[in-house]
Amino acid sequence: MDRRRFLKVTAITGTSAALASCGHPENQIIRFVPEEELTPGIAVWKPSVCPLCSAGCGVIARVMDGDAEVFRNGQPGVTRMGLARKLEGDPAHAVSQGRLCARGQAALQVTYHPDRITTPLRRTGERGNGAFQEVSWDEALGELVSRIDELVGKGQASAIAFLGRPRRGQRQALVGEFLRALGAPAPVSFALFDDGVARHANELSFGRYQLPTLDLARTRYLINFGADFLGTWNSPVAQGVAYGRMRQGQPGVRAKFVQVEPRVSQTGASADEWVVVRPGTEGVVALGLAHVIMREGLRPATAAGRAGTLVDGWAGGLPQFTPQEVERRAGVTAERLERLAKEFVTYGPSLAVIGGAALAHANGVVQALAVNALNALVGSVDAPGGISFMPTEAPPARPARSLRDLVSASPQLLLVDEANPVFATPSAARVGEALRNIPFIASFGSFIDDTSVLADLILPDHSFLESWTESSPESGAMEAVSMTAPPAMRPLYATRAMPDVLLEVSRRLSRPLDPPLPWQTFEEVLQAPPAAAPAAPARAASASPVTWADAQFDGDAATYPFHLLPYASQALHDGSLAHLPWLQELPDPMTTAMWCSWVEINAHTARQLGIALGDMVEVSSAHGSVRAPAVISPGIGPEAVAMPVGQGHETFTRYASGRGANPIRVLAPVEEPATGTLAWSATRVRLARVGGPDGSLVLFAGATRERPDHHGRG
Amino acid sequence: MAHRWGMVVDLDRCTGCEACVTACHAENNIPTVGAAEAARGRAMHWIRVERYWEGEFPEARLTFRPVLCQQCDNAPCEAVCPTYASHQTDEGLNAQVYNRCIGTRYCANACMYNVRFFNFFHPQWEKPLQLQLNPDVSLREAGVMEKCTFCVQRIKAAKSEARAEERELVDGALQPACAQACPAGALVFGDLNDPESRVARLSESPRGSKLLEEYGAEPKITYLQRQGWHEPDAQ
Amino acid sequence: MNRTRNNPLADDLVRPLFHTSVWFYGAVLVLATVVLAGAAAWGYQLWYGIGVAGINWPVFWGFYLTNFVFWIGISHAGTLISAILRLVNARWRRPVTRCAEVITVFALMIGAMFPIIHLGRPWLAFWLAPYPSAREIWPNFRSPLVWDFFAINTYLTGSLMFLLLPMIPDFALVRDRSTGWRRRIYGALALGWQGTTKQWHRLESGMQIMAIAIIPVAVSVHTIVSFDFSMATVPMWHSTIFGPYFVAGAIFSGIAALIVAMAALRKLLHLEAYLHPVHFENLGKLLLLMSLLWAYFVFAERLTVWYGNEHSEMAVFWATQRGEYAPLYWAMVVCNFVIPFPILALRQLRTIAGTVVASFAVLIGMWLERFLIIVPSLAHKPLPYTWGDYAPQPVEIIIMVATFAAMILLYMLFSKFVPIISIWEMKVGNQPHPPVVTEAEDELAGLWRARP
Structure with missing residues (x-):
């Protein structure tokens, strides 16, 4: 069949198809005139910004033509139009640097979601x-x-x-x-993981109400107190890029990465050393490190400047944070603390980071201040390999x-x-x-x-x-x-x-x-923006020292023996992405779970309570309970259970409604007093097996060990 | 000289973030199967990040390992396919001709990496999710095996572009979706026949090894092993 | 041996062709319903996709391939055993050969369906055949599945000829005894047989050639089926022992199927006069030998894997030995050895009932063996991240049950249209000096000769 004949045949069949549809009103599709000139099959890349988290990654969208069912002037019909087909990081954007995280890739599905609202x-x-x-x-x-x-x-x-x-x-x-x-x-801004505590502490310590930029690429010793900087915290793509350089960017140089947290997070999985601490005592470890550094004369107390003076007892060398005391309160051995402190100073540039669950306590601010002071002590503020604050015309405003x-x-x-x-x-x-x-x-x-x-x-x-x-x-x-x-x-x-x-x-x-x-339109707003509100003056430098306060937990330890550690889901973040099918079917990096919620339980605890993989367990606080299948994990201590946030929506499109459980609902409404943000790590719970597997735990992986015959399955 | 596409996976850089997984889904029109089918072991991830635990609490340690088709030189999937649906291209890709596949699933059994995925049902995109589909990648019907192609559509496009502009391909400019997305730069793609390419040089790294090398499939993906921290010489 | 005269023998053996009881029709109806249910199940699978079966990632082969190997194994009952018995001229074989050969043909037909049923796109199965096409694409001759295609087709063709050749004189006999449409049909099937010496001679040499030719084919078929597995580097598949192991297993299950079939025929068609306890005893001895051989193969296979201690193989080893597949594994050992061995080893138990019990056990055990070869290995491939499991779905179970019904149905219908015991061979056996087979029975045949 030559081309001419092919065209003729397709023209005839096309016409007859069109004729055949006449007389059936439901088959009469209005075809709108194309609104733009597009070359079929040729992709155009257009810049945009990923809206899914506050990192603000610049992206480029691959736009190609296609037929879409659209509404024009209140009328449904079909038109040929440019459609975004793929998102990539914008190579020209200093944050995303041509890279994009899993969630950013899936942002495409926001536009084409079958349950998107199409009209008022x-x-x-x-x-x-x-x-x-x-x-x-x-x-x-x-x-x-x-x-x-x-x-x-x-x-x-x-x-x-x-x-x-x-x-x-x-x-x-x-x-x-x-x-x-x-x-x-x-206006009021609300997000579960809003980092208000970190910004507040940074304003106190450094005069910047802002999250820091981490110069990981040049860091040689990193101590991270619970911040999921490779997953969901702050600017994950930029931090991921920098992390790659920190690991293998320079031949022969490889930084050490120490993770201090009660449960191994996805970020913690990449650490060289995992230091288990009791929830809410991360700051104790930070102050203990500072104590050793000052005691050994490795750095003078004054090196920390204002960030140091904000911590009560700093000038005196933090006498109440001896390694023995840290061991008693945080569960980190004194020898280990001494070693970490010396390594931290010796093998710089050093960097300490705190975020996530560590700050989601009523004592979040003082925890952050402790780490800020530690950074200042070793000279890693505004220094290569340390933290810095992005110069910005419109810094975040204190709400x-x-x-x-x-x-x-x-x-x-x-x-x-x-x-x-x-x-x-x-x-x-x-x-x-x-x-x-x-x-x-x-x-x-x-x-x-x-x-x-x-x-x-x-x-x-x-x-x-x-x-x-x-x-x-x-x-x-x-x-x-x-x-x-x-x-x-x-x-x-x-x-x-x-x-x-x-x-x-x-x-x-x-x-x-x-x-x-x-302005008539938002486009005009962007061309002639309103005058920036004057930035709130930085807090007076004479802010009074803050005394360490232990984290307080809701629920007494006898009735509620476990700390509940909710964490941002790698795929669904704070739950606002649970409607995207690509992310629902993305295996969780740690558990490989898809489409579900789960409760991570220490193996020893699970044995004691007779809980096996997939069994339904009930997590109860003084304020309610949720049920989810159990996942037995070697990465969590016997005193804690962890649950991902993200599922458990009552209403949120066909993909997320009624799926899984929402641990946030059972939390105690404890707030960090200075910022009013929810202290989402401050609730104690009890745990009970309520039944066998209900089939809701969907795991992508089979075994969890590379040599399962040595450990048994599961 | 013909190209020979290969990859290096630096396990020391991989953070397990799975940007590669979603990027692959988006680029290659991989269907989402839904919770019920996923529970029956039908989820399709051409690239996956395997994770393995070592040790017990509190000394537990986790390792991530992205696994995708290893594009073996001596691929066991190719020999067993009765219809040549699975075959080796001139550039060393293990190609899967969807139209030629009759669905014996023998290739998937023969593959020790389990990186082949089968369309148990017709893939569905609930309207208008079909608008996200990449027009450069064909859809697969029920009963057909599919797998990582090293984004062959990108390779073809880059080659024809280079030919039109009468130039050679630039190392690093052509990347499969997974490597392009990877924030940490753990995935490096390129031409193994170009001794100057980054992938060729990294393949020679002393940290390098092949996955399940003992099976003799001669994979074209080299894994650079994760390193430990050693106390540097006193400064 | 029962020395009946010619006429009663022919009367007895031809009777089922002319007289049919109500029970027969009832049974056919029931079985046909089950077979139709299987066909409907397959239709359902074709319509919705192979996903309605339980196969998954990574267990891409499940019940269908288990049944494929099982039925191909059953097919070894007939032709191979019959050919060996013919070659060694075991006199007691005469009433056994045809019912054995029929098993082969039907089991092969059923078995060969499974690879098609299990295909993702079964309507394209013809691409396995090397037909000339405009695109000049041939099947991949490196693929064991293509070897399968040829091996099974060769074996099916050979077995069909091996079955049909000695049926010619019996068709002539039926032709001579019937009238009307029966006479015309059987006349056509008899291919003009007149019983001349020349025809007898040609028949005998044809049989001789076929008997010799079919043995290597039969051995190769199940070896090639084993190659489907052993050519893939899947833990515990990639084994040099698989060829003989599969052939031995095939003969093992084949003999068991034959014993069950003979017992059923004896009972239902009242062939007590032709199928004697001695036949069951002799086949029981064969079954005992195969049981021992099977146990030896399993022992050798397991011991080498255990000593090899290669970790991906050990994963499969332990999964079957004491893990999630252990109940099935030990059930297999019980069925294939613990039950049949004492029954078949003790002369008092080696009765018709005893051998039938042992045979049923072996059929179950050998089915489990096929399942345990396929599924645990696929569920435990070298990367533990990809481990999985498998649960059969209704469609697979219905199709499997339907094939068993189909086997019984085909067998019943066959016995309705063809004398299930070769009448002329029985006659030959009853004459002191067979008209054509003049050579003395050799030493080996003597070993198998029934005790008086």
């Missing part, structure tokens, strides 16, 4: 039962505007609240401008209000932008109940999750690939990084960018904003 929705049934009906944008915006008008008219603009995820950049600035002009209180403030103010109208506090707060904090009592909730999220299911109105945002995106990370590179990128593809559905919606609302209000917002 209005709640029809009982609040929370998930019944919504489609409404037009005009109607939806009209309703939101009338609600705001009503409150403003009654002089209750202060009862309008905004709850979003922690973001930086113009989007967040615009939200702030909008609320300020409206007379509403400042003006917390979720607790928002809830206790009983707002009348709540705008939710992707935050999911109903999932990510303890049941005992009763956030869900508080939200249910808010008369009107509007959500901008693209998915119906545990929180947005409570909304009265859903105004779906574009996906990040369909939006203007910006990256202004606080860490991950030595130099300032800032970028904005236009949409990588046209929107698929009748969605609107949240900033544009806010601007539209501001124009429709019956009483115009004063002063009016000077």
Whole structure:
């Protein structure tokens, strides 16, 4: 068959197929005129920013043409358009450096998710039962505007609240401008793993309310206190790149990496030495190391500068943190501590890092201060191989209000932008109940999750690939990084960018904003951004020394013998990614589990309680209980059990709803007092076997040992 | 000289983050099978990060090892395939011709690395997840074996681009999706026949060994073993 | 031996062809239903994909291949045993050969179906055949599966000829006794047999040639089936012992199947006059020998693996010896040795009932052996990360049961259309001087001769 004949045949069959579909209205697909010029089969790379965590990795999207079912002017149909097919790290971006983590790779599925909200929705049934009906944008915006008008008219603009995820950049600035002009209180950011404690301590020690950039590539001795810097903490891609260099970047030079934590994390797995500590005593070890260094005269106490003076007893050489005392309190032997201290000073550049579970205690700030002082003592602040703070035009702002403030103010109208506090707060904090009592909730999220299911109105945002995106990370590179990128593809559905919606609302209000917002679109905002709010002055250098306080745990040790250690799931992070099938089916690096929750239990403990791999166990705190299958692990101590965060959504698309268990729900609502963040490592639990395997534990791997015949299976 | 594609996996760099796994899924249109099928052992991961525990608490230690098709020179999968669906290309890739595969699954049994995956059912992409598919990679139907291709579509594209621009391929510019994603740079891909390539030089490392070398399959992937820390000479 | 005269013998043996009881129809109905259920199960699998079976990563072969090897093993009952007995001219073989040869043909047909059933895309199975195609792609002759394809086809063709050749005089006999459509059909099948000396001569030399030719084919078939496994470097597959081990195992299960089939025929077709306790006793002795040989092979295989102490092999070894597959493993040892050995070794127990009990045990044991060769090894390949397990699914079990039903059904129908005992050979055996077979029975044959 020659080409001409082929074309003829396909033309005829195509026509007849089109004719055949006439007369059946359901077969009549409207084909829109293509909106862009694309060469079939030729890929175009377009920049964007990964939105899934706060690292702000620059990405490039591979855009190729294809047929997509879309909404145009409220009309469903098919069009030929540029579609993002793959995400890669942007080689020109100083944070991602051409690399991308597993979660960033899966960000593509946010746009093409089958359960993405395609049009505005209005709640029809009982609040929370998930019944919504489609409404037009005009109607939806009209309703939101009338609600705001009503409150403003009654002089209750202060009862309008905004709850979003922690973001930086113009989007967040615009939200702030909008609320300020409206007379509403400042927006509230909420995320389970928000690192407020670390930033707060860094501000105290170094005058920077910011997460540090780790110069791992030049570090020669790294002590890490529980920070999952290779997995989920801070800027994992940048840290991964630097870690590779730390290991094999220079021939013949290989740094030592010591991990101090009660349970081996994915990051800890790569360490040369694992130091088991009792939960909440990481700072004791750090101060013990400082004690030895000062006692031996390896560094003078004054070398730590302000970071040192913030720690009570520093100038006197921390006499209460002798190795013997550290051994008693943290469970690290005195000899080991002495050795680590000497190695740490001798084989520099040295670096100490703290993060994650170590700071999720009521004493989180003093734990962080201890490590900051240790870094300062060995001269690894703003030094090669140490920590530094990225110079940035808009450093992260200390949040003006917390979720607790928002809830206790009983707002009348709540705008939710992707935050999911109903999932990510303890049941005992009763956030869900508080939200249910808010008369009107509007959500901008693209998915119906545990929180947005409570909304009265859903105004779906574009996906990040369909939006203007910006990256202004606080860490991950030595130099300032800032970028904005236009949409990588046209929107698929009748969605609107949240900033544009806010601007539209501001124009429709019956009483115009004063002063009016000077922009028509978010694009204009990016071109002429609002003046940056003046950075809060650094805390006075004369901050008084902080006295060490032991971590406090909820639940008495006799009834609740185990520490519950929740941790960020490698795939699902804080649970906000549980809707992405690629990540659900990604085997957990430690357990190889997919599509499920589990409880990690020490082998000896499991034997004592008669628990075997896959058995259903119940983890109970004083505030509730969850059930999940057991995984027996040699990487956790007998006094603790660990559970990944991420599953256990009641409502979050077909892939995550009703799957697994959420350990956050059973936590005690203990907060770190200075920052108000949840102390998610401070709960004690008891453990009971409640049944045999229920089949929910899905493991990719068979055996856990390379030579299982020496150890037995499991 | 013909290319001979190979890889070096530096276990000292690998952090077990599994960026490679998702990158591979995205690049190669690998189906997600769902919880029920995954529980029955049907999850498909052309590249996986094997982890093994050593020792007991508190001396337990964990090692990660990315395992993908080793692209053996002397591949056991190829000999046993009755229809030549599994065969060696001129550039040393163990290719799988999906259209030629009748689904005996013998190749998967013969492969001691277990890096071949079978389509037990027709793969499904719930609408509109099919829009994520890479148009350069064919989809596989039920009853067909599939496996790592070293992203042969990227190799082909890079070669035709180089030919159009009348130049040689640049070492490092062409990478499979896993190597491109890997933050720590644990995966290094390149031409083993180019003595100057990074992969060829790293393959000669004294840390290098082949996985299950004793089976004599002559894999083209070299693993650089993880190192321990030794106290440097006093400074 | 029962010295009946010609006519009653032919009457007895032809009777089932002309008289059919209600029970027969009932049994056919039941069996056909089961077979149809199997066909439906296969249809279901074709429609939804092979994923409805229990196979998975890494246990890519399961019940289907177990049944394949099992049925190919059963097929060794017939032709091989019959050929050996013919060659050594064991006189007691005469009533046994045909029912043995039929087992071969049917078991092979059933066994050969399994590799097709287990394919991911069975509609493309014809790609195994070396037919000329425009793309000039031939099957890969390095693949043991292609060897299988040829070996099984050769054996099936050979066995069919070996079965059909000596049926010609009996077809002629039935033709001569029947009328109407039966006469026409059997006349066609008899290929113009007139019983001339020349025809007898040709038949005998044809039989002689086939008997000699079929033995290496039979040995090669099961050796090649064993090569499917031993050519792959899977722990405990890659073994030099597999060729003879599989052949011995095949003959072992084949004899057991033959004993069961003979006992059933004897009972149901009232052939007590032709199938004597002595036949069962002789086959029982053969079974005893094979049981010992089997035990020897297993011992040799296990001991070498244990001493080799290669860790991936030891994983399979321990999984079967004392791990999750140990119950099946020890059940196999009991079925293949502990039960049959005393029954067959003690003359008092080597009765018809005794040999049937032993044979049933051996059939179960040999099925387990095939399963234990395939599944534990695939579940424990060298990288422990990839270890897995296997649980059969309903579709696999239904298809397996259906093939057993199919075997019985085919056997029943065969015995309805063809005299299940070779009438002319019985006649030859009953004459002091066989008309054609003139040579004296040799020494070896004497060993097998029944005691008076």
